[in-house]
Amino acid sequence: MTETLARPPFDPQLEAPLAVIRGQMPDVLTTDLLPALRPNFVTDQEALRARMTTLGLSRRDITVPGHLGDEIVLTVIARNDHTGRGPGIYHTHGGGMMLGDRLGGVEVFFGAIERHDAVLVSVEYRLAPEFPDPYPVEDCFAGLVWMAAHANELGIDPSRILIGGGSAGGGLAAGAALLARDRGGPHLLGQVLMCPMLDDRDATVSTKQIDGVGLWDRAANIVGWTALLGDRKGTRDVSIYAAPARATNLSNLPSTYIDCGSAEVFRDEDVAYATKLWEAGVQAELHVWAGGFHGFEMLADAIVSRAATTARESWLDRVLSS
Template sequence: MSSRELIDPESLPALDAMLAAVPGGLHAIPDIVQRRATSRAVRVRPEVPADARVDKEDRTVPGPEGEPDITVRVYRPKGATGPLPGVYVIHGGGMIMGDVEGEDPTATWLCDALPAVVVSVEYRLAPEHPYPAGPEDCYAGLVWTAAHADELGLDADRLAVYGGSAGGGLAIATALLARDRGGAAIRFLMPLYPMLDDRNETPSSHAVTDVGAWDRSVNVEAWAWYLGGREADGYAAPARAEDLSGLPPTYIDVGTVDLFLDEDVDFAQRLVAAGVPTELHVLPGSYHASEKVAPDAALSRRFWALRLDALRRALA
């Protein structure tokens, strides 16, 4: 049976419309610069409430030692008083695409709905900047966020790290770096359908080849560009991390028609075995990032409701 036959019927038309707009999908565009430009031109912006009252500011902050400064976008609810919980957001894009602007709808929604101070980080992308540029930039932005909590009006003891897909893998890598380097304290970790394993050996990584959202061929390509010929370690590919103890309480969700299904479920089980409080949701019929491609589907609304509930409980 084709993977496409397993997709939630309500979430399929939006995917087909996206593939009609970009025949073959974004991954059929071989030039990465053109692929990024096309992605920016066609991306949807689903989650922002029409009446969101959010102030936004781009800041330039120190990057990793000896490396360029990085940009973060800071979101704060208008008129908010007192320290708020914080959410540090890492965008997706397979380590090769994506930016703060593309994650703006989600960051705005989180800021408005929780409410919280949100800091979204712009990290360097492969293949121009292979590993370890991405996680090091993300970690530097987290350290800056925690160090400037008072200035930002956030409670450093209530700080979550949030990211989807590549951003989910980078969220876990950032948490591992914070644990191992004694950096910023993280209250909660929310990696959504995270990209974790460069080996591409699981059954789901072999099964998802014809969906058109994020299939095996582009995943293999993205890992090769991201690693740049280096051997992956546990920070590059968190599925390889041997010790998961000491990570913050974690929420993971993933769909059954996502090639990351098996590696994400396995990672969640390893977190539980390591003593990390872990919440896992596997949603039937969901393809990779379907809640963004088909935001009006009931399945998509369930994704967002589960996440918001988990964040509110964790950051209360």
């Protein structure tokens, strides 16, 4: 029998929205359910377009070479009045490596686009299990390379590119940042890792605590990593780019923001990653929000959600103003 440990409680204001969200998800996630689930994780483009119109933002799509030269799509979002060379934000979406699309989660960065005249580029990386590792992270890296190479035409200062994503997208952002370091570029100003999915080994205390509870639990996490890695999951045959928690050297990485909830499966691997960044001399800011479930600040309006958003916006303002 799997050992279930005592865990930090969910914030009381998050209990009701979590119950609603859980009610919309299958009791047990399997890859067989993906064809039925994926339409539910496609971004509502009409709602996003209305939000962007209100904020004075516009978008366009570009097809570029991905891993092995295959075509992938990037979406570029900027202010309608964008001029000059502002900072660039490269976005990698979440979805457990198996779900979601490039527009999911982009709204997290709309405030930074507005305040700093930034240009956001979001990548449609290919999903597991149809496209297992290294496709997702290599697609993300290929899009980042294209963005940096075309910075001038995008109106981006190539010395001020930041990468960021949530959940699986946070793990892919961390992996792409490691690739950028090890392959000699592109230069990154910072990385925003929101509740990132970093470790395939299923060995932390938090993964044992969040088992059968929360939004993304231990069982779902095992399915996601297995979809990405297959039989290599948990073995020595996994690269640091697929599972950045395996990296032993985190030196020469950009300034990093990491956040997560105290009641989520990724808590301990995220804390450990921040610790390894500090040990390597990298500037990192870590927030573990009491009672937060996975993705709470994007999915539920609560006092702790607003505090988490404010802290992230503050970090973005400091980095993008530098």
